[in-house]
Amino acid sequence: MSDKETRERKIFRLSRRKALKGLAAGVGALALPGKDASASFWEAFFQKNFRELGKDDLRKVLARMEKEYSAQYGRAVKVKATPPIEGVQYGYALDLSRCIGCRRCVYGCVRENNQSRDPQIHWIRVLQMNKEKGVYLEEAEQYYNPAKVPEPGHFYMPVQCHMCKNPPCTKVCPVQATWTEKDGLVVVDYNWCIGCRYCMAACPYGARHFNWKKPGLPAAELNPDTHILGNRPRPVGVVEKCTFCIQRTRENPGRYPACVEVCPVGARKFGNLLDPESEIRYIIENKRVFIFKEDLNTQPKFFYFYAT
Amino acid sequence: MRNRRWSYFFLLAGIAAFLLHDATALAGHQAEESKTRKEEGAILQFPVPPPPFTPGIFPCSECHREIKPNQKRRVLKDEHTNIVLNHAQGQRWCLDCHDAANRDKLRLVSGEKINFSESYRLCGQCHGDKFRDWKVGVHGKRSGEWNGKKEYLLCAHCHNPHDPRYKPIQPLPPPARPETIR
Numbered sequence: 001m002s003d004k005e006t007r008e009r010k011i012f013r014l015s016r017r018k019a020l021k022g023l024a025a026g027v028g029a030l031a032l033p034g035k036d037a038s039a040s041f042w043e044a045f046f047q048k049n050f051r052e053l054g055k056d057d058l059r060k061v062l063a064r065m066e067k068e069y070s071a072q073y074g075r076a077v078k079v080k081a082t083p084p085i086e087g088v089q090y091g092y093a094l095d096l097s098r099c100i101g102c103r104r105c106v107y108g109c110v111r112e113n114n115q116s117r118d119p120q121i122h123w124i125r126v127l128q129m130n131k132e133k134g135v136y137l138e139e140a141e142q143y144y145n146p147a148k149v150p151e152p153g154h155f156y157m158p159v160q161c162h163m164c165k166n167p168p169c170t171k172v173c174p175v176q177a178t179w180t181e182k183d184g185l186v187v188v189d190y191n192w193c194i195g196c197r198y199c200m201a202a203c204p205y206g207a208r209h210f211n212w213k214k215p216g217l218p219a220a221e222l223n224p225d226t227h228i229l230g231n232r233p234r235p236v237g238v239v240e241k242c243t244f245c246i247q248r249t250r251e252n253p254g255r256y257p258a259c260v261e262v263c264p265v266g267a268r269k270f271g272n273l274l275d276p277e278s279e280i281r282y283i284i285e286n287k288r289v290f291i292f293k294e295d296l297n298t299q300p301k302f303f304y305f306y307a308t
Numbered sequence: 309m310r311n312r313r314w315s316y317f318f319l320l321a322g323i324a325a326f327l328l329h330d331a332t333a334l335a336g337h338q339a340e341e342s343k344t345r346k347e348e349g350a351i352l353q354f355p356v357p358p359p360p361f362t363p364g365i366f367p368c369s370e371c372h373r374e375i376k377p378n379q380k381r382r383v384l385k386d387e388h389t390n391i392v393l394n395h396a397q398g399q400r401w402c403l404d405c406h407d408a409a410n411r412d413k414l415r416l417v418s419g420e421k422i423n424f425s426e427s428y429r430l431c432g433q434c435h436g437d438k439f440r441d442w443k444v445g446v447h448g449k450r451s452g453e454w455n456g457k458k459e460y461l462l463c464a465h466c467h468n469p470h471d472p473r474y475k476p477i478q479p480l481p482p483p484a485r486p487e488t489i490r
Contacts, residue, residue, distance in 0.1 A: 088455075103480035119489045142483065148476035212489075253456030265466070265474060266449040278454075279445040287446075307441060 040064050049176065050189040050229065062228065069226075069233055073219040081228045082250040084183035090244050091184075091273035091280040092257075093289070093303045094158060098267035101126055101149040101156030108262030109160075112245060113231035114223055116215030123242045124259060125206065126158045135292075159292070160259075161186065161207040161242035162300030169199035169208065178239070184273075184301055185244055187229040195237040204293050208241045244270070273301070354443075356462045359424045366424070368411035377408040394471040405430060405469075431463045438463075 006013055043064055047053075053061060062079045069077035106124045115121045127140040131153050140157075150156065163186050170178050170186060177192035178199055200208045214236040226232040227247035234240050245257035249270070255261075260268040271278035280303075283289065287305040359366075381401045384391075393401065407413045413421040414430050422429055432439030441447035445458050449466065452459035466474065 085455075100474070100476070101479055102477055103482075106483075107480050120484045122483050125483070143485065145479065145482045147478065149479040150476060249454065253453040256450060256452070256454050261451045264449065264477075266447065269446060269450060271454050275455075279450075282444045282446055307446065 040068055044191060047191050049192045051179070065228065065232060072233070073217075073222050073224075075219060075222060075224055077222070077224045077226060077232075079226050079228050079232050080247065082246070084181050084185070085250060085252060085254070087272075087274055089184040089273040089301070090163065090249060091271060091278075091284075091301050091303070092163075092244065093269040093280055093283045093305050095267040095269070095307045096155055096157060096304050097306045097308045098265045099126075099156040099158065100265055100267075101128055101144065101151075101154075102264065104262050104264060105158060105259035105268065108258045109242070111221065112223055112248075112258035113243075114217055114226065114233050115240075116211060116213075116217055116234075117221070118216035119213055121209045121211070121215070121240070123207075123209065123240070124158050124160045126156055128154050128156055131155050157292075157304065158259075159205050159207065160302070161203075161244075162205055162292070162298065162302040163244065165299035165301065166297060168202040168204065168296075168298065172198040172202045174198065181229075183250070185246060186241075187243060187246065188239055188241065189229065190232070190234050190238045190240070193238040195239065197239065199239055204296050204298065208239050210239050211236050354428065354460045355457075356425060356428075356460050357465070359427065359462055360465055361424075366412070372411040377403070379403060379408060391470050394473075395469065425462070427469070428463050431467075431469075 001009075001011075001013075043060075047061060048057070058081055062081060065079045066077055069079070103126055106122050106126060109115070109123050110117075110121075113123065115123065125142050127137070127142055128144040128151070129136060129140050133139060135157065144151070144154075163180075163184055165180075165184070167180060167186050170176075170180060174196060175192060175194055177194070178186060178188045180186050195210070197210055200210060211234055215234055217233060222233070223231060225247055227243070227250070230243040230246035245255075245259075248255040248257060256270050257268075260270045269279050269283060271280035273280055273284075275281065283305050284303065287307060289303045289305040291300060292302070292304060384402070388402075403415075405414055407415040407421050410421065412424075414424060414427055415421060416430060417433055428439065428442065432442075438447050442460075442463070445460075448463075449461055450458070463469070463472075
């Protein structure tokens with residue numbers, strides 16, 4: 001029968017083309033969230049970039065997130081969006097003469113910032129190097145595990161996000177999901193990040209980490225005091241990194257980041273670079289300070305120094 | 309003279325210069341004085357948690373009220389035998405830092421007696437650079453508020469005064485190697 005006859009007699013004849021079209025449409029329909037999915041899926045889907053959210057939109061977004069996380073973890077989770085404090089530029093200093101490589105900062109950070117336990121994500125990486133050779137990254141060891149630290153003849157250098165003033169990571173983000181805030185913090189909008197990982201390739205300090213799978217965070221270990229740009233539970237497929245504990249440091253009065261507080265030897269110092277009385281300024285003005293990978297001109301806010 | 313206005317002008321300028329110089333000198337002197345006064349006050353006002361005494365050992369005068377002080381340098385045989393001095397042990401012994409007359413106090417080089425809660429002044433006598441850094445907040449464990457009240461610890465909270473070198477500790481586990489993360 002010809003096509004003309006098929007159409008005149010109004011017979012349904014399944015062709016290969018019709019079959020493929022139907023299959024594609026069917027699979028497409030399946031991929032959409034069914035009637036079980038909450039309205040929050042669509043709200044999250046259409047959520048604008050954090051910087052474009054107005055006051056009302058932001059409040060709605062925070063409320064939605066609090067509801068979602070509280071339901072997910074069975075605990076009352078608070079999501080804040082504390083803005084930067086005026087007249088503050090955060091600076092961080094780490095005393096290489098004191099760090100003993102105990103890694104209490106690494107796990108303190110994990111507890112405070114709700115990182116995935118499985119698969120494991122650490123925002124801080126501690127490098128063990130030889131005192132004779134100095135900072136020589138080719139022989140740096142991050143998987144060291146002796147009985148006691150510090151091992152004789154070695155020194156320890158923890159590395160985390162340096163909050164650079166000239167950051168390579170924010171330059172390469174194709175969707176501007178990561179930017180530098182007014183107080184110097186480089187932050188990520190987890191709802192806007194598409195997970196391309198260009199920023200991870202660009203960062204010279206290896207400070208950014210990716211959620212390859214849905215983060216495994218036990219409800220009992222959740223820290224319910226969160227910030228939307230900081231330690232709120234992350235979805236799969238987004239990049240995360242140290243935020244100088246934005247949920248702690250932006251309060252007024254602000255607390256120290258978790259890594260500073262937990263360090264048993266006091267190797268970590270934090271403060272406001274614009275405050276002439278702060279300890280960070282004292283360190284920069286009086287101690288031998290050096291910048292990691294200074295030749296790359298990232299101009300970080302993270303300084304290594306020797307107190308002795 | 310013919311034009312007296314000039315002489316008046318110079319007289320006025322001279323008086324003004326004299327007053328200005330005096331004022332700035334006075335202000336500078338006052339600022340310096342207030343700075344040292346503030347420092348003096350600060351030295352006495354570091355809020356620290358209580359000293360980490362062995363339980364039951366303080367107040368020392370409970371035993372030492374009865375005991376007659378023996379100023380002879382020696383290794384103790386009757387009591388406190390668990391304390392082995394590993395801190396300038398060739399140059400000093402117990403009663404160089406502990407007051408012989410009142411064992412509830414520590415003794416500075418000047419002879420001044422201080423409380424155990426101010427023991428940083430004693431350590432600061434020899435370790436002035438660490439003391440200077442500690443006062444600013446650069447030496448020692450940092451907690452509290454970065455733009456508010458910082459929490460200080462005594463030297464003795466981290467450094468045993470009789471054996472102060474920080475002991476090696478067990479590190480927490482290393483990160484998982486990427487190939488093990490499925």
